Amino acid sequence: MNALDLVDVGFSYGPRRALSEVGFHLAEGSFTALLGPNGAGKSTLIALLTRLYDLRQGEIRVCGYSLRQEPRKALANLGVVFQQSTLDLDLSVEQNLRYHAALHGLPGRLASERIERELERHQLGPRRHDKVRLLNGGHRRRVEIARALLHEPRLLLLDEASAGLDPASREGLNRHVRQLCREQGVAVLWTTHLLDEVRPEDNLLVLNQGRIIANDRAASLGAQQEGGLAAAFERLTA
């Protein structure tokens, strides 16, 4: 079963069309980069996937559950890291995780076990009692990812997760998420407008003006154009 299926999804802000006939499938445990220039429709798509906006056109299924018909089951399989951080800066790393576990209704002991596991997995153990305010951008993102995985989703959405990070932290985060995907079998949808975050082996979706205009291995797309992926992306989004 796929981690995510989108079929003919559309969305408009009043008369302004933001998404048209968007369709794609993400296999379980796969890493997919969703690349699009500013205004392509990435945030709108994330808002539909997280049910911030109502889906009126098309179908979205998370692990086979329709977002419209079985939203609770669909969302139980979804973890999200939003573009804007939603951590409480004045709570510690551990308190932020505990708060989220409570929101998801995880009983105390299970919450503690999962928190320990995520702290370890994200190498955050030594920082557990630090207020989030004291962490650098890369570590804050790790806390958000740890938090998003507490309820054991099968699909993790990261919306421009590397925005605002310095190059070394960006690279570290990118590597970390790929490792999670490989080792834990969580499917990842990584949205970005930065081409250098895409690797040749990635599944690549290119969104432009609300439409998916490419869906292929990054290496295959790059091979189709002299100048590689950068030239292909430029041509596609021109």
Ligand SMILES: Nc1ncnc2c1ncn2[C@@H]1O[C@H](COP(=O)(O)OP(=O)(O)OP(=O)(O)O)[C@@H](O)[C@H]1O
């Ligand atoms: N609240 C809104 N009202 C009207 N139009 C909107 C609204 N939000 C977005 N749009 C338009 O919808 C289109 C898609 O925007 P969206 O924010 O989803 O793109 P994006 O790829 O996330 O861009 P960015 O990387 O700049 O956030 C754009 O043309 C944008 O101007």
